[in-house]
Amino acid sequence: DIGANNGMSALGFRKIGIKYNILSIDANPIHIKSLENVKKQINNFEFKIIGASDSTSKLRLYMPFYKKIPLHGLASADKNYVDTALKRDFSEYYRKNITYKSYEIDVIPLDKLDLSPDIIKVDVEGLDGKVLRGLKKTITKNKPVILVEFTPSIFSEINELLINQKYDCFVFDITKDKFKNFEYADALKNYNEKSLQVNIFCLPKKNEFKIPKI
Numbered sequence: 001d002i003g004a005n006n007g008m009s010a011l012g013f014r015k016i017g018i019k020y021n022i023l024s025i026d027a028n029p030i031h032i033k034s035l036e037n038v039k040k041q042i043n044n045f046e047f048k049i050i051g052a053s054d055s056t057s058k059l060r061l062y063m064p065f066y067k068k069i070p071l072h073g074l075a076s077a078d079k080n081y082v083d084t085a086l087k088r089d090f091s092e093y094y095r096k097n098i099t100y101k102s103y104e105i106d107v108i109p110l111d112k113l114d115l116s117p118d119i120i121k122v123d124v125e126g127l128d129g130k131v132l133r134g135l136k137k138t139i140t141k142n143k144p145v146i147l148v149e150f151t152p153s154i155f156s157e158i159n160e161l162l163i164n165q166k167y168d169c170f171v172f173d174i175t176k177d178k179f180k181n182f183e184y185a186d187a188l189k190n191y192n193e194k195s196l197q198v199n200i201f202c203l204p205k206k207n208e209f210k211i212p213k214i
Helices: 008-015 029-041 079-089 128-133 136-142 152-164 184-193 205-210
Strands: 022-026 045-049 057-066 098-108 119-122 145-149 167-173 178-181 199-204
Touching: 008 022, 008 029, 022 029, 029 045, 057 079, 079 098, 119 128, 128 136, 128 145, 128 152, 152 167, 152 184, 199 205
Parallel strands: 022 045, 119 145
Antiparallel strands: 057 098, 145 199, 167 178, 167 199
């Protein structure tokens, strides 16, 4: 669970009955208390406060605030990405009251953790490509299901990485209660016209049969 935020995804997985061990990873220390609370609520859960990237280094994390309220879901080491997200999701009336705080964070390639995941969820506000590059050995070895968000500005980088790893992409059609092939044009339309965030489910070709028939 990379880009765990306050643990909402971990709680969501448990809510639908998934009993996997969960490791939540987030760079933002503001989430320590929330993640400690999640650990008290569910079993087989651990978390690490560390940034994920494709090399070991230090980055600056930018977190927007609306007045004194932290918009921690938009925190990112890519300030331009945050600016774009704010323009997309907030009107000028609200944006004029938004300020930034920044923090220096440590980042590592998550291959260093030597994990064997069945599912990887990535939600890191613009750095998804670097995170996946830092997991290249882990993905090659374990071929997990990968869940990422569709963002036009970074999708080509992510798509290239997935093609090289022989993955196919799907989205879940809630109207038909099944998966269907990911279509870039449809996702772009939802992103631009409806401000909808499209979740992409990426599966290695050999495991396609594990999802509902298309």
